[in-house]
Amino acid sequence: MILDGIGDEEKWLAEGIAGIQHHAFYMHRALDANNLRDALKYSALMLSELRTSRLSPHKYYDLYMRAFDELRKLEMFFKDESRHGVSIVDLYELVQHAGNILPRLYLLCTVGSVYIKSKEAPAKDVLKDLVEMCRAIQHPMRGLFLRSYLSQVSRDKLPDIGSEYEGDADTVMDAVDFVLQNFTEMNKLWVRMQYQGPGRVREKHEKERSELRDLVGKNLHVLSQIEGVELELYKDTVLPRVLEQVINCKDELAQYYLMDCIIQVFPDEYHLQTLETLLAAFPQLQPTVDIKTVLSQLMERLSNYAASSTDVLPEFLQVEAFSKLSSAIGRVIEAQIDMPIVGSISLYVSLLTFTLRVHPDRLDYVDQVLGACVKKLSGTTKLEDNRAIKQVVALLSAPLEKYDDIVTALTLSNYPRVMDHLDNGTNKVMAVVIIQSIMKNNSCISTADKVEVLFELIKGLIKDLDCTSADELDEEDFGEEQNSVARLIHMLYNDDPEEMLKILCTVKKHIMSGGPKRLPFTVPPLILSALKLVRRLQGQDGEVVGEEMPATPKKIFQILNQTIEALSSVPSPELALRLYLECAEAANDCDLEPVAYEFFTQAFVLYEEEVADSKAQVTAIHLIIGTLQRMNVFGVENRDTLTHKATGYSAKLLKKPDQCRAVYACSHLFWVDDQDGVKDGERVLLCLKRALRIANAAQQMASVTRGSSGPVTLFVEILNKLIHEFCIRYLYFFEKGNPQITSAAIQGLVELIKTEMQSDSTNVSPAPDAFFSSTLRYIQFQKQKGGVMGEKYSPIKQKKGKKGEAKGCCPKKIEHEADQLERSDITNEHGLPTCIENNSYLSDGTQSSKKSKPLIVRIKLLKHSEPDASLACSPSGRVDLLPPERTEVVLAPSQPSAETNVELRQVSSKPDQDLPCSTSEGIETIGQKRSASAAFEDQIQSEDSLHATLIENWIPPPIQFADVGDGDEEWLFGTKYQNRCGSKRFKAADNEVSISRPFQMRALRIANAAQQMASVTRGTSTSLRKETPRLQVLQSLDWWS
Amino acid sequence: MNSLPLLQSLCSCGLSGYNCHETFIVLIWRISNLSQNYLIGAFKPSCNISITFSDAKTRKQVPLKKESGQAVLVPLFQSQENISGKISIEPIQGKKVEHNGVKVELLGQIEMYFDRGNFYDFTSLAVRELDVPGELYEKKTYPFEFSTVEMPYETYNGVNVRLRYVLKVTVSRGYAGSIVEYQDFVVRNYSPPPSINNSIKMEVGIEDCLHIEFEYNKSKYHLKDVIIGKIYFLLVRIKIKNMDLEIRRRESTGSGPSTHVETETLAKFELMDGAPVRGESIPIRLFLSPYELTPTHRNINNKFSVKYYLNLVLVDEEDRRYFKQQEITIYRLQETS
Secondary structure (H helix, E strand, O other): OHHHHHHHHHHHHHHHHHHHHHHHHHHHHHHHOOOHHHHHHHHHHHHHHHHOOOOOHHHHHHHHHHHHHHHHHHHHHHHOHHHHOOOHHHHHHHHHHOOOHHHHHHHHHHHHHHHHHHOOOOHHHHHHHHHHHHHHEOOHHHHHHHHHHHHHHHOOOOOOOOOOOOOOOOHHHHHHHHHHHHHHHHHHHHHHHHHOOOHHHHHHHHHHHHHOHHHHHHHHHHHHHOOOOOHHHHHHHHHHHHHHHHHHHOOHHHHHHHHHHHHHHOOHHHHHHOHHHHHHHHHHOOOOOOHHHHHHHHHHHHHHHHHHOHHHHHHHHHOOHHHHHHHHHHHHHHHOOOOOHHHHHHHHHHHHHHHHHHOOOOHHHHHHHHHHHHHHHOOOOOOOOHHHHHHHHHHHHHHHHHOOOHHHHHOOOOHHHHHOOOOHHHHHHHHHHHHHHHHHHOOOEOOHHHHHHHHHHOHHHHOOOOOOOHHHOOHHHHHHHHHHHHHHHHHEOOOOHHHHHHHHHHHHHHHHOOOOOOHHHHHHHHHHHHHHHHHHHHHHOOOOOOOOOOOOHHHHHHHHHHHHHHHHOOOOHHHHHHHHHHHHHHHHHOOOHHHHHHHHHHHHHHHHHOOOOHHHHHHHHHHHHHHHHHOOOOOHHHHHHHHHHHHHHHHOOOOHHHHHHHHHHHHHHHEOOOOOOOEOHHHHHHHHHHHHHHHHHHHHHHHHHHOOOOOHHHHHHHHHHHHHHHHHHHHHHHHOOOOOOOHHHHHHHHHHHHHHHHHOOOOOOHHHHHHHHHHHHHHHHHHHHOHHHHHHHHHHHHHHHHOHHHHHHOOOOOOOHHHHHHHHHHHHOOOOOOOHHHHHOOOOHHHHHHHHHHHHHHHHHHHHOOOOHHHHHHHHHHHHHOHHHHHHHHHOOOOOOOOOOOOHHHHHHOOOOOOOOOOOOOOOOHHHHHHHHOOOOOOOOOOHHHHHHHHHHHOOOOOOOOOOOOHHHHHHHHHHHHHHOOOHHHHHHHHHOOOOOOOHHHHHHHHHHHHHHHHHHHHOHHHHOOHHHHHHHHHHHHHHO | OOHHHHHHHHHHOOOOOOOOOOOOOOEOOHHHHHHHHHHHHHHOOOEEEEEEEOOOOOOOEEEEEOOOOOEEEEEEEOOOOOEEEEEEEEEOOOOOEEEOEEEEEEEEEEEEOOOEOOEEEEEEEEEEEEEOOEEEOOOEEEEEEEOOOOOOOOOEEOOOEEEEEEEEEEEEOOOOOOEEEEEEEEEOOOEOOOOOOOOEEEEEEEOOOEEEEEEEOOOEEEOOOEEEEEEEEEEEOOOEEEEEEEEEEEEEEOOHHHOEEEEEEEEEEEEEEOOOOOOOEEEEEEEOOOOOOOOOEEEEOOOEEEEEEEEEEEEEOOOOEEEEEEEEEEEOEOOOO
């Protein structure tokens, strides 16, 4: 049926066109013959084709255009009076004799335009007559086209100022009146169209109707083109009348279109000056009109106008554009009860955009907008409409984008209230946006109040708002969110410690409510930032020593203690442990012994109670040792307690190699290189011996299982390496002048190693050999250097000289010296007890930058050795298992000894050099020292007898798989220790030290540890930046293996 | 002459209860006219009679529709003019016309078409004897003059009735019947603009359906006048398709029970296209000049009357017609030129 309809329409159109062509033909003939009567007759007939009601606007337009073209020809004829011989006045009458109204009026308009042109009558009279007469067409479509024709033929004949048709004083008014009247009538007709036709085709009609809207809008355009329409006239006449029409027509489509038209066609300046009138119209529009779009456009235009030149800004102020717009929006929202919430919010968004662009300095305006929005939203609980949420997000984002400084947004009291109306997900997104904005602009939030507000804003991230099931959350997203919170915490800063403390308290208050999942992310940055404060206080101490100061380090540490406690209960013991250690170190720097002790205690408790995984234990114990080594605040008793405890734990690690390594690391606890540091040579030796013993035990264990299981060689390698490391350790203490470490002991050790290596020569990989040879070279080097060191080394040298024939052991060594040097570096890194965590928060730029240098070099070295995969395999495999330990060693500044250190870079860059020169440069790693020690070229053949004595002396107990139990502690401290260390906690802990925790936990823990490391790294920005390379190291190691 | 405006004004004042006398008006058959010509042809009239007016060259001539449907130009007179001229009678070559006298008459006739053959001469007072009985041997010319002839009625050519003025020349013959010749002329009488000319304004409608108010600027229009007015829609509950203004002529002949009324629509002028809504006002501007109107004739010798009406017709989409008829008076205004 519809198809038929369309087909019919085509047919009717074709008929109409044919009719027009037919009559036009006769009309042309009459025109050619200058026959006025016939011309009128046929033109009227032709125009009668336009009387059809059967065509849609589109088709009708087609027809109209054809008739229009013909009328142009007729007009030409009319103009030439000589052709028809009738005066224009008579002609004007003559055409009105036509019986049908539509042709009559078309002709009248045509003649009318000629009439005006002839200037025989004032343009205004003719126009007035025409526009009045056109009322006779009440059919909407035909009327619209007729009036459109009128408008078309008259637009260049308006009695405008400056036009040739200009009339008397009120001439502009006449022109305006004419256009306005035509506009009014057209609009009426247009509006009336909606009532036509049955309901089922209403929709189609609406579509057709909107096709006609430009006919109506053209009038407004003409109006805007009239030169004489100046602001006053526009204000007093044009706008009120247009608006009156718009309001009265009560038609949604028309109101929307016309308001839009008004806004588009008239100059911005006019809008600004008539803002009140214009805005007053909005609430009177139909409730269904899409006001928000129109208003938004108005505001956009105005803000563009404001942006166009600064000269106009005073105008905005003068007319109080904002308050007017604001109240208008309020009234619109009030008037349009049915407007969906999204509509009102998008209105506010537009207003906000306007405000931000026009009055960027008026925060109160922004707040006012938000306040109004809150008021609107207050009726509802949470928004559910997606579009509305989007709008609210836009609303909230706008100020953030505009004001680089988030601080500005924080002063908006209504901001958080708007956020309250978002659902949780969006709230989070918004919070992330806020944080990103802070990050992007690097803005610093510096007062507690602001922090309070800020955290109020982002509380979606800080805590679970309601029972959102955690399962739904994407683990990765969650991590990302929390990392951003962590980053945010670092942006909170105030130079005033007091205020800073307040900030920290505020932050703490908020993050404590975060629940177990968030704490691991949020606590570390808080702690670190607090420690930063502590250090700053420490720096100030010299100048201002005020007891009454609220922000004392002590107080801060109290807070920190509570905070970390919360973290440890999460449970996230490893992290808590690290933080405790950090705090302890900071307390150490502040000379707060009890505090530091308390932190250590906490760390130990954590170690005992919570750290169950053996890998984690290894890491933890190294951390503890490293930190403890640097502590100088403790009194003898406290220190003993702690070192004893640490050593005890070291010896109780599960794996022998770990034990061994931990124990020889412990040796450093008794030998601090400071001036007044502890130098307990005896205990150092004890430790070393103990370690050697364990190593031996491990070796024996390996030999026991050799026959039955495959990977024995690995054990052997490990063992060898351990022994070599001992060698270094020994050398270290030897150099340091530990009286207990004699050259004889070193000599013995070297012999032992020789023996071991020989016995395993079948399947030993070259790595330990290289390592060892480096060591020997170093001894040789020291010997040659002479001086104090040379003297010290001389006994060893003599012995070595004797064993000169042992070169055969590793004949290829020399050729591959360069490679081996590098390799030895790599392996070396197990050597040192760990102190990384100390460094990690030492954010002082100089220190960290210095340290980063050797790090980079080291990475290079790793890459160098990559090609030789077989050689690399064993050390790297080991290293992999204990990533934190390894990396920590790298970072360790260690105890620099000027004489022994050789800069690593030189080694790598001059591989062919036989004797790397010793330099006096400072901060180097022990590893580097050892590379220098590789200067020995002679290989020492170990003697069986020597081997035996060493074993007898150092390893009294038989081989055990693991030394567990109280007895272990006694090897070092004997019974006296037990008396001294009376801490019940420790005792209780002893019983629990075990590997009782399920192994399943391990994988997870490692992953966690890595992740936390990552978060800490990223979160703590500068202070921990040096950890990033560490991660890279880890990764490169992974590839390597 | 003076009575006519008075009559008109009286009528327009509503005193229209005028009773026309029953009048029998002779209707001239077209066929009879033909037969007459035939007879003339058959019996060869023995002389030619021609009538010429003395001021024929200057006098305005207007077309007059003859029975045959053809329009011929005839001189135009108005009441109380002198009608003078010459009548020549020329016997056919070589024949003599013997007659009982020659006379000329000025006749005002009313012819009713339905009552054929009956002429009603309302004016025959003016008879001029031109010649005494005798014989005519050659062309002889007689001057004649009717001075200040009272011709109160205008020439009128209606549907059922005709009012005409003729000069009738009769050559009386005893045996063979008289020889008669007619000369038509047109009489038009002019009126001054009426001193009272109220507008017509009226509110009409169908209850709860259509209320309109219309206004015509005058109640009396001259023949070249323009009707200006407007229609104001007070209530519209029907879907109007268009609106026309018709000019209707109502010709009523006879009187009493035999009164015959004939109405014809002389003009149909579209005023509006499409459906108006409440509050719309539609302009009217209708030029009367294109239409063949006559003045309103209230009562012509108690024989007939001619009245004009404006009929406002609204047509709805179901082609139902709603109309309101309103009488207007039409008069002939003295043309200034």
